[in-house]
Amino acid sequence: MNALLRIAAAAVMAGGLTVTAWATDLKVGFITSMSGPVSSLGIPYAKGIQAAAAYQPEVAGHKVQLIQLDDASDPSTAARNARKLVSEDKVDVIIGTAGSPGALAIAAVARETKTPLISIANASLPGEDGAWMITVPQPAPLMIGAVVEHMKKAGIKTVGYIGFSDAWGDLVYDSLMKAAAAAGIKVLTNERYARSDQSVTGQVLKIVAAHPDAVITGGSGTPGALPYLALAERGYKGPIFGTHALINPDFVRVGGAAVEGLIAPTGPVIVAEQLPATNPIRKVAMEFRGAYQKANGAVPADAFSAYSFDAWLIFADAAARALPKAEPGTSQFRVALHDAINTTHELVGTHGVYNFRPDSRYGSDARSVVMVKLEKGQWKLIP
Incomplete structure (x- = not known):
């Protein structure tokens, strides 16, 4: 200076x-x-x-x-x-x-x-x-645990899984297996696909053939819509679940009617205006x-x-x-x-x-x- x-x-x-x-x-x-x-x-x-x-x-x-x-x-x-x-x-x-x-x-x-x-x-x-x-x-165990608890209350006994063939897909699957075992729900499939794949027809055929009560995926963003589109094409009518990695407008746009009715966990910010005024997160959101x-x-x-x-x-x-x-x-x-x-x-x-x-x-x-x-x-x- x-x-x-x-x-x-x-x-x-x-x-x-x-x-x-x-x-x-x-x-x-x-x-x-x-x-x-x-x-x-x-x-x-x-x-x-x-x-x-x-x-x-x-x-x-x-x-x-x-x-x-x-x-x-x-x-x-x-x-x-x-x-x-x-x-x-x-x-x-x-x-x-x-x-x-x-x-x-x-x-x-x-x-x-x-x-x-x-x-x-x-x-x-x-x-x-x-x-x-x-x-x-x-963390995935926290969010997947909430999903499995919802499944249990809905009377779901079996579930099919398809997720990315990477660390995220592994994390969701591992969390699902632990939470499902504790809830008495059997995981029937463990199908995988790459984020860049254009088709999951083979994997979805295996899931449909297993006749699960519900299906949950371990994808994210736009590529996360692919399994739901394939399930709809195969006439699957059961409940569909996802993770917080799917809370994305591009996912909703690409998935269209195939993802209507999807149930997923997320953070409070997504429904901030629906939270009670006493919730401290509402203000920041x-x-x-x-x-x-x-x-x-x-x-x-x-x-x-x-x-x-x-x-x-x-x-x-x-x-x-x-x-x-x-x-x-x-x-x-x-x-x-x-x-x-x-x-x-x-x-x-x-x-x-x-x-x-x-x-x-x-x-x-x-x-x-x-x-x-x-x-x-x-x-x-x-x-």
């Missing part, structure tokens, strides 16, 4: 003012899938982060720079983007990405570089492998809707944009607690931010109330789950 600046700074501080203009910027690296098979999720994530950045553009007097990169739905590109953000852009935190495989690829970079990762895809790694990541979306509309010129109709919005809230809350301990842009600040994220307590977001601990990658509890049914293209709260 030259002599003139030193004098000016002294004068300002002597007058009891805060010199926020010279505070070091915080840097958020955001990776999403703006192209490729996961883009039906990646684009809403991007719209949500833009709404969040406009909603809270600074933390404790520090402006927040948002640096966004497209991973083209490719995990290896996601990892390269993460390295670029850390080594070249010197980000303090990474938020991303749209698919579970990509998020796991970023997690490896986050651990290696000791950079906090706030995952907006449903992905988790145990032990030290996942020590530098937390996950915003509700409605503020998110206003911020989203202002930033994007439209009303949000998906769950994914709200996940990235919540990721920003988690980052901002933790950054405010980390800033007194270290300067942004340093390894010391990344450690302080990591520690602050992992002590997040009762932070109200759009999808739930978040509490993170060092031994848990997820921060959601039962307050983050509601059951909805698709009726005439709109998600309706199931009491």
Whole structure:
């Protein structure tokens, strides 16, 4: 700082003012899938982060720079983007990405570089492998447990399963098997398909031949509609279920009549106006809707944009607690931010109330789950 600046700074501080203009910027690296098979999720994530950045553009007097990169739905590109953000852009935190495989690829970079990762895809790694990541979306066991409980109450005894042939498909299936066994429901099939597949006729024929009482899928976004379309083509008339990864307008558009009546779990934000006024999530969810509309010129109709919005809230809350301990842009600040994220307590977001601990990658509890049914293209709260 030259002599003139030193004098000016002294004068300002002597007058009891805060010199926020010279505070070091915080840097958020955001990776999403703006192209490729996961883009039906990646684009809403991007719209949500833009709404969040406009909603809270600074933390404790520090402006927040948002640096966004497209991973083209490719995990290896996601990892390269993460390295670029850390080594070249010197980000303090990474938020991303749209698919579970990509998020796991970023997690490896986050651990290696000791950079906090706030995952907006449903992905988790145990032990030290996942020590530098937390996950915003509700854990699959929590959401699938709610679905299975609904099935049990409806008298369903058998269910067919088809899901992605990747980490997300595995996560849903494993959660389904555990919850179904506890509820006395038998899982008859475990069919898989790739996100880029154009047909699942063979897999659906096997499901229909098994005569399940209901069918549940482990897909997401637009590719998640494929099994329902194939089931409808084969004349399947039984109940259909899904996960929170299907709460997406493109899924509804592509699925059309084939997904009408679908029952799924989701976060409260999807039915915010249907929540009681006493629910603390309602207020934040409605503020998110206003911020989203202002930033994007439209009303949000998906769950994914709200996940990235919540990721920003988690980052901002933790950054405010980390800033007194270290300067942004340093390894010391990344450690302080990591520690602050992992002590997040009762932070109200759009999808739930978040509490993170060092031994848990997820921060959601039962307050983050509601059951909805698709009726005439709109998600309706199931009491």
